[in-house]
Each structure stands twice: as C-alpha cells, then as structure tokens.
Amino acid sequence: MQETVWVEEVSFLDRVPRSVSMTFVFAVFVGLWQLSTSLGLVSPIILPTPGETFKDLVFVGKNLLSGDYMLLALWITVKEVIYGFALAIFIGFSLGVLVGETAFGERAIMPYLVAIDTMPKVAFAPLFVAWLGFGIESKVALAAFIATFPIVVGTAAGLHAADENARMLFKTMGASRMQTLIKMKLPMGLPQMFTGLKIGAVGVMAGAITGEFLGGGKGFGELIRVAASQLNTPRVFSLILYLSLFGLALYALVTWTQRRVVFWHKASVGGSDD
Amino acid sequence: MPLSAAAADSSAVNSAPVYELTNVGKTYARNLVIALEGVSVTLHRGSFSSVIGSSGCGKSTLLKIMAGLIPPSTGRVVLQDQPVTGPRRDIGMMFQQATLFPWRTTVENIVLPIEIRDGRAAAVKAKDRAHELLDVVGLKGFEDVYPNELSGGMAQRAAICRMLITKPAVLLLDEPFSALDELSRDMMNMELQRICAEQHATAFLVTHSIAEAVILSDHIYVMKPRPGRLAEVVTVDLPRPRTLDMITTPKFGSLVDYIRGLLDKGEAL
Numbered sequence: 264m265q266e267t268v269w270v271e272e273v274s275f276l277d278r279v280p281r282s283v284s285m286t287f288v289f290a291v292f293v294g295l296w297q298l299s300t301s302l303g304l305v306s307p308i309i310l311p312t313p314g315e316t317f318k319d320l321v322f323v324g325k326n327l328l329s330g331d332y333m334l335l336a337l338w339i340t341v342k343e344v345i346y347g348f349a350l351a352i353f354i355g356f357s358l359g360v361l362v363g364e365t366a367f368g369e370r371a372i373m374p375y376l377v378a379i380d381t382m383p384k385v386a387f388a389p390l391f392v393a394w395l396g397f398g399i400e401s402k403v404a405l406a407a408f409i410a411t412f413p414i415v416v417g418t419a420a421g422l423h424a425a426d427e428n429a430r431m432l433f434k435t436m437g438a439s440r441m442q443t444l445i446k447m448k449l450p451m452g453l454p455q456m457f458t459g460l461k462i463g464a465v466g467v468m469a470g471a472i473t474g475e476f477l478g479g480g481k482g483f484g485e486l487i488r489v490a491a492s493q494l495n496t497p498r499v500f501s502l503i504l505y506l507s508l509f510g511l512a513l514y515a516l517v518t519w520t521q522r523r524v525v526f527w528h529k530a531s532v533g534g535s536d537d
Numbered sequence: 538m539p540l541s542a543a544a545a546d547s548s549a550v551n552s553a554p555v556y557e558l559t560n561v562g563k564t565y566a567r568n569l570v571i572a573l574e575g576v577s578v579t580l581h582r583g584s585f586s587s588v589i590g591s592s593g594c595g596k597s598t599l600l601k602i603m604a605g606l607i608p609p610s611t612g613r614v615v616l617q618d619q620p621v622t623g624p625r626r627d628i629g630m631m632f633q634q635a636t637l638f639p640w641r642t643t644v645e646n647i648v649l650p651i652e653i654r655d656g657r658a659a660a661v662k663a664k665d666r667a668h669e670l671l672d673v674v675g676l677k678g679f680e681d682v683y684p685n686e687l688s689g690g691m692a693q694r695a696a697i698c699r700m701l702i703t704k705p706a707v708l709l710l711d712e713p714f715s716a717l718d719e720l721s722r723d724m725m726n727m728e729l730q731r732i733c734a735e736q737h738a739t740a741f742l743v744t745h746s747i748a749e750a751v752i753l754s755d756h757i758y759v760m761k762p763r764p765g766r767l768a769e770v771v772t773v774d775l776p777r778p779r780t781l782d783m784i785t786t787p788k789f790g791s792l793v794d795y796i797r798g799l800l801d802k803g804e805a806l
Binding site for chain 1: 634653
C-alpha cells in the first residue's frame with residue numbers, strides 16, 4: 264500500500280523567519296521615506312531625509328555617551344519616570360487591595376476612581392505645576408497620576424481572579440482573611456497585576472514627557488520641545504527614538520520581572536501579550 | 538432493604554460514631570426556601586458513606602454544614618463529641634477540582650493546610666509525612682513538580698494527600714473525581730477505597746453516580762428534593778475489598794435499581 268504522505272501548504276509569507284520579515288518592513292519603510300523626500304513630495308522642514316536623521320541620531324548618541332547636557336536631561340526624565348512609577352505602584356497597589364478586598368472600597372471608592380479615570384488626566388498638568396512648581400515634582404506627580412489607575416484596576420481584578428473552589432478550600436483550612444489574601448488571592452492575581460503594571464509603564468513615560476512639555480524644566484521633553492520650536496526636525500526624531508529606547512527598556516524590565524515572578528502562568532511566560 | 542442509618546455496618550470496624558448529625562435543617566430565611574429538613578446522619582469510624590440525590594436535594598448544603606462552612610438552622614452537628622461551629626482541622630475536604638496552586642510544588646501544596654494552621658516551620662516538618670502520603674497515592678517522584686505538569690488524576694491524588702496531611706477524623710468528598718474521564722474515574726475510585734482502608738478513614742462522599750455510590754459505600758443516604766430530606770438510608774453489604782468486576786453481579790444491579798427507584802420517586806414528588 265502506498266503511504267499517505269502529503270505536505271500541508273503554508274503560504275510563503277508565513278514561512279519567512281521573523282527577523283527577515285521585520286528587516287523587510289523596515290527597509291520598505293525607509294525606502295518610501297527616502298523616496299518621498301528625494302522626489303520633493305514633502306518639505307525637508309516637515310520631513311528630513313533618512314540620512315540627515317541618521318546623522319543626527321549619531322550626534323545625539325555621542326552626546327549621550329559623552330555625558331554631555333543631553334545625558335543630564337535624560338537623567339532628569341529617567342528620575343521622573345522612576346519616581347513616578349514607584350509612586351504609582353505604591354498608591355495603585357494600596358488602592359487596588361482596598362478596592363479589591365473590601366466591600367467598602369468596592370462600593371464607596373471604586374466609583375470615584377472610575378470617574379477620575381475617565382477624565383483626560385493630562386488636563387491636570389497645569390494644576391500640578393501650580394501646586395508643585397516647575398521642578399521635577401510636578402512631572403513625577405503627573406506621571407504617577409496617569410500610571411496609578413491601570414495598576415489599581417489590575418490589582419483589584421487580580422484579587423477577584425481566585426475561583427470559588429480556592430476560596431472554599433482556604434475556608435475549610437481555617438485560613439484568616441490575611442492568610443487568604445497573602446497566600447492565595449495576591450499570588451493568584453499576579454498576572455492581572457502585571458498587565459496593569461505594563462499599561463502603567465507606558466503611561467508613566469507619557470506622563471513625564473507631557474509634564475515637561477507643559478511645565479518646562481530641564482528634562483528630555485524640554486529638549487524635544489526646543490528642537491521642535493527651532494524646526495530642527497531631525498533632532499526631534501532622534502530624541503524621540505532615544506526616549507522610546509528608554510521606554511522599551513522599562514517595559515522589558517516589567518516583562519522580565521513578570522517572567523521571573525509569575526513563572527507558573529502560561530500566558531505570562533509564553534509572552535503572547537508582550 | 539435495611540433502612541436504619543445506625544444499622545451495624547458491614548465493614549466490621551468498631552462502630553463508635555465519629556460524626557453525628559441529628560435532625561439538621563437549613564432554611565434560607567430571606568426567600569423562605571427550605572434547603573434541608575430533618576436530616577440525621579451517623580458516620581461510624583472507618584466507614585464509607587455516600588449521599589446521592591438529584592440537584593436541589595440539599596446535598597451540597599448538607600456537606601457545607603458538615604464542613605463547618607455554614608451554620609445549620611436547626612439540629613445538632615457533633616464531630617468527635619464536639620459541636621461543629623466552624624472549619625476544623627479534624628475535617629478534611631476535597632472538591633471536584635483539585636485546586637492545587639500553580640506557584641507551589643506538589644509537596645508545598647500538600648503541606649499548605651499545616652502552613653495555614655501551624656505556620657511555616659511546622660509545614661517544613663510536615664514534608665516527611667507529605668512524602669509518605671505521596672508514596673501511598675502512587676505519586677512518588679513528583680514531590681517537587683509544579684501542578685501544571687500533573688494530569689487531572691495525578692492532581693486529584695495530590696489533593697487527597699493535602700486532605701490527609703492533617704490526619705482528619707472525617708473526609709468530606711464533594712464529587713472528587715467527576716471532572717475526570719470515566720476510565721480514570723473508575724481507577725481513582727478504587728484507589729480511594731484502598732487509601733481509605735489503609736488510613737482507616739471515615740469518609741462521606743457526595744456523588745451523582747449511583748454506581749459510584751454503591752461500589753464505594755457501606756451506607757448510602759438517598760435524598761429527595763423540595764425540601765431536601767432523606768428518602769432512605771441504604772446499606773450496601775457487598776464484601777470488601779470491592780472490585781470493578783462486582784458491577785456486573787446481580788446483587789450490585791439490584792442495589793442500583795433499588796436506589797434508582799427511590800430517586801425516581803423523589804423526582805415525582
């Protein structure tokens with residue numbers, strides 16, 4: 264008898280390795296960019312050539328590496344982001360436990376949190392400047408303000424993740440409320456908490472930069488604002504690129520921690536969402 | 538058929554009652570639903586009893602009362618001469634889901650009840666006993682494996698160990714193997730019988746399966762719904778140890794038929 268061997272068809276695009284397809288997309292993007300500038304479709308003030316942008320990237324990179332004024336500006340922004348994120352984690356986690364664990368928190372506090380969360384939080388920036396001045400405090404406050412809510416929601420949702428069986432089991436073991444929280448609900452909710460942290464990590468960057476745009480100071484956002492006002496578009500591009508490298512690093516740090524801490528959760532380790 | 542719950546049981550173990558429920562009732566006053574009415578249950582040391590009935594007959598309510606999870610509205614609930622007024626360490630319980638926590642290894646899951654009641658140091662000491670229990674249920678070598686790597690049947694074996702670690706006086710089993718496929722389920726039932734015999738355990742099983750109740754039990758509490766109450770207590774005098782072959786015997790068949798008759802009558806009411 265003949266063997267029933269046949270080949271399942273996989274389209275060419277699906278067989279290409281990821282690195283190749285990513286490089287391909289990048290090349291097409293740069294090619295189109297180069298084309299539109301060299302054909303004069305867009306004014307060089309609006310869109311610099313890829314070459315100019317690359318030159319500026321190197322310049323900014325050298326400046327950063329030599330510890331010049333750009334590094335100092337970046338350091339200010341990094342500090343704002345780190346303080347803001349730490350503050351958001353502390354407040355977000357505390358509020359999240361209050362809202363997720365107590366009936367009072369869920370009934371009396373959650374509605375207000377939802378109400379504030381739906382507001383455009385950037386609009387509070389002038390208030391923070393008025394309250395805390397032009398220093399890094401107002402930027403830290405805005406960054407933390409934006410990042411807190413996803414962490415609250417993630418923590419509260421995580422605490423609700425425990426199923427009825429697990430609750431009943433802990434009850435039959437005579438566990439106290441604190442034991443149930445620490446040994447069961449919190450670990451079980453870690454995947455949701457990390458989702459909140461990742462959204463928060465993105466928000467905290469946006470908050471710090473917006474704070475600098477609106478409240479001045481000496482951070483990286485200020486460099487971007489000044490470059491833009493001088494119509495130095497290549498500089499704006501390269502500053503944004505370095506800034507997003509930092510944002511990516513922060514996000515990667517959260518993901519790395521998640522893999523370490525929530526090693527038992529498939530979606531957390533498999534990286535389907537990162 | 539013998540009817541008395543207090544009938545001398547066939548397991549020939551001494552007949553001291555471990556757990557006694559007398560005339561227990563449960564009313565949910567808010568919506569005036571009578572979940573349970575006048576239920577009396579006596580569990581003798583080393584005996585295996587089951588409760589069977591259609592959904593809504595109050596068997597889960599009964600089990601929750603026996604576990605000390607909810608208070609009864611009327612009646613007496615006495616375990617080892619002490620009234621049950623809350624969860625107790627001499628009550629072991631097992632559910633349909635194994636509910637092992639994925640961030641703990643198998644052995645860490647098993648000593649969890651000790652950790653909750655006596656703290657971490659006691660839990661570390663209890664690991665030796667956990668290893669012995671894993672050996673008893675045939676999970677030797679899986680001590681340090683995380684539950685994700687266990688099959689459904691293996692997870693329930695680990696759950697049995699977790700239930701036994703505190704040396705409870707009574708085991709309350711809430712459809713423990715109903716989430717498993719039928720082949721594993723039969724096998725686990727036989728394992729359960731062996732483990733209960735080895736540990737001289739007093740067990741009380743909630744089940745939907747008549748065959749499962751008959752093959753495992755000395756006494757079967759048949760319940761009927763609205764309001765949940767006992768229809769009859771059926772004594773199973775099949776010899777022990779029971780084997781799966783007994784399912785085909787005429788005696789087994791007539792017991793199953795008899796209980797099905799009782800349940801149908803309950804439905805008709």
